[in-house]
Amino acid sequence: MVHGSVKVTAYALAAVMAFSGMSITADAAAATTVLPSGGVDLTIAKGNTLENITTDVSGTALEIQSILMPEQVEEEEQPSEEETFRNLVIAQVNDYVNVRSIPSEEGEIVGKLYDDSVGTFLAEENGWYQITSGSVTGYVKAEYCVTGEAAVELAKQVGTRIATVTTTTLKVRTEPSLEASVLGLVPIDDDLVVLEETENWVKVDIEEGIGWVSTAYVTLHSEFVQAESKEEEERRLAKEEEERRKAREAAAAKAAQSQTSSGSSTTTYSVGSGSEMGVAVAEYALQFVGNPYVYGGTSLTEGADCSGFVMSVYANFGISLPHSSSADRSQGYAVDGLENAQPGDLICYSGHVALYIGNGQIVHASTAKTGIIVSNADYKKVLAVRRIF
Known part of the structure; x- marks a missing residue:
C-alpha cells in the first residue's frame, strides 16, 4: 500500500513510452490503461484523462502535476x-x-x-x-x-551609473544616432560613466569629450562604495604609514642630493614626493611626453593608448598590468581621494587611465590629437585612485 500524497507527472503518451525499461499495457477486456510509476500502480479508465484522476487503486489521494512544455513556460520577470x-x-x-x-x-x-x-x-x-x-x-x-x-x-x-562595453570596439558618437559622426573608440569591457539615459542611447564621458552610445552595445549598472572590514582597514593604514615613511626618506634624499649637486635639471615637469619606486615610475613616464597616441597601441615610442601607456611604463619596473582602463580600477589597492595620491598612482576616469606625477598633475596618453601629455589630474571626475607600490 502507498501511504500519503503521490505526485504524478502528466506527460504526452509518447514521452512515457520513451523511458527505458518502462512499458504500457492495455487491458482490452477492462478497457483500461496501466502506467507504471515507480512502483505505484495507476489505472486510467477508458475515456478518462490524467487530470480526471484523484485517487489510486487503494483510495489514496493523488496530486496531479501538469508539466508545461518549454514554449509554454514564461520566463520569470527579473526585478528592475x-x-x-x-x-x-x-x-x-x-x-x-x-x-x-x-x-x-x-x-x-x-x-x-x-x-x-x-x-x-x-x-x-x-x-x-x-x-x-x-x-x-x-x-x-x-x-x-x-x-x-x-x-x-x-x-x-x-551611486555611479556605469555602462560596460560589450562589443570589441565601441563607436562613441556625437549625437544619439548611428548616422552621427564618431567622436572616439572604446575597447570591450571598458567602463564609461553615464551622464544621461534614453530608451536606446546613453550619454557617456570619454577622453575625447561627451558622446552617445547605443544601449545595444553596453550593459548598465550602478556602482556603490561598500563597507571596509576591520582587517582591510588595518592593512590600508599599515600600507599608508609605510608609504609615508618611504616618502619622508625619499624627500630627505632629494634634499641632500640638491645640496651636493650642481647644475639644473632638464626635466620640464617636476615630480612630487612619494615612495622611491613611485617617483621613479613618474620620472620614467615623463620621458615619453610628446609621443603619439595609437588606439590599441602599447609602444611608448611608436604609440600607445591610455592603458597601453600605463601598462608599458609599469612593465619597465617588472609589474604586469592589464591593457584595460576598467581593469586598472582593481589593481593594487585603493587610495582615498586625489588629495592623497602620490607619484606613480593610477588615476582612473570614465574610459581612461593616467599616471599621477605629483603636484596635482598626471601624464597620460590622451587622444590621437594630443598624444602623450601632462594635464591637471582634476580635469574631469576621478573614479578611483590605485596604488601599485
Missing part, C-alpha cells in the same frame, strides 16, 4: 534595478557607522560603513539592520541608515 534599490541600506552619517557582530553596541566592531556607502539588507532586529557589504556582514544601527522606499532616490544620487 530600481526595485533592487529598496533592498539597500545606505549610511547617512558625518563619517561612518560601525558594523557590529551582533545587534548591540556591545558587539564586536567588524567593519565600517562610511557616509553614503551601501550594504544589502538582510534582516531587522531591535532597531538594527543586518547587512552584507563588500566582505563585511554584520549589524548597523537603523537610525544612521535608510532603506526601503527612502533608499530608492538616494541610491540614484550616491
Whole structure:
C-alpha cells in the first residue's frame, strides 16, 4: 500500500513510452490503461484523462502535476534595478557607522560603513539592520541608515551609473544616432560613466569629450562604495604609514642630493614626493611626453593608448598590468581621494587611465590629437585612485 500524497507527472503518451525499461499495457477486456510509476500502480479508465484522476487503486489521494512544455513556460520577470534599490541600506552619517557582530553596541566592531556607502539588507532586529557589504556582514544601527522606499532616490544620487562595453570596439558618437559622426573608440569591457539615459542611447564621458552610445552595445549598472572590514582597514593604514615613511626618506634624499649637486635639471615637469619606486615610475613616464597616441597601441615610442601607456611604463619596473582602463580600477589597492595620491598612482576616469606625477598633475596618453601629455589630474571626475607600490 502507498501511504500519503503521490505526485504524478502528466506527460504526452509518447514521452512515457520513451523511458527505458518502462512499458504500457492495455487491458482490452477492462478497457483500461496501466502506467507504471515507480512502483505505484495507476489505472486510467477508458475515456478518462490524467487530470480526471484523484485517487489510486487503494483510495489514496493523488496530486496531479501538469508539466508545461518549454514554449509554454514564461520566463520569470527579473526585478528592475530600481526595485533592487529598496533592498539597500545606505549610511547617512558625518563619517561612518560601525558594523557590529551582533545587534548591540556591545558587539564586536567588524567593519565600517562610511557616509553614503551601501550594504544589502538582510534582516531587522531591535532597531538594527543586518547587512552584507563588500566582505563585511554584520549589524548597523537603523537610525544612521535608510532603506526601503527612502533608499530608492538616494541610491540614484550616491551611486555611479556605469555602462560596460560589450562589443570589441565601441563607436562613441556625437549625437544619439548611428548616422552621427564618431567622436572616439572604446575597447570591450571598458567602463564609461553615464551622464544621461534614453530608451536606446546613453550619454557617456570619454577622453575625447561627451558622446552617445547605443544601449545595444553596453550593459548598465550602478556602482556603490561598500563597507571596509576591520582587517582591510588595518592593512590600508599599515600600507599608508609605510608609504609615508618611504616618502619622508625619499624627500630627505632629494634634499641632500640638491645640496651636493650642481647644475639644473632638464626635466620640464617636476615630480612630487612619494615612495622611491613611485617617483621613479613618474620620472620614467615623463620621458615619453610628446609621443603619439595609437588606439590599441602599447609602444611608448611608436604609440600607445591610455592603458597601453600605463601598462608599458609599469612593465619597465617588472609589474604586469592589464591593457584595460576598467581593469586598472582593481589593481593594487585603493587610495582615498586625489588629495592623497602620490607619484606613480593610477588615476582612473570614465574610459581612461593616467599616471599621477605629483603636484596635482598626471601624464597620460590622451587622444590621437594630443598624444602623450601632462594635464591637471582634476580635469574631469576621478573614479578611483590605485596604488601599485
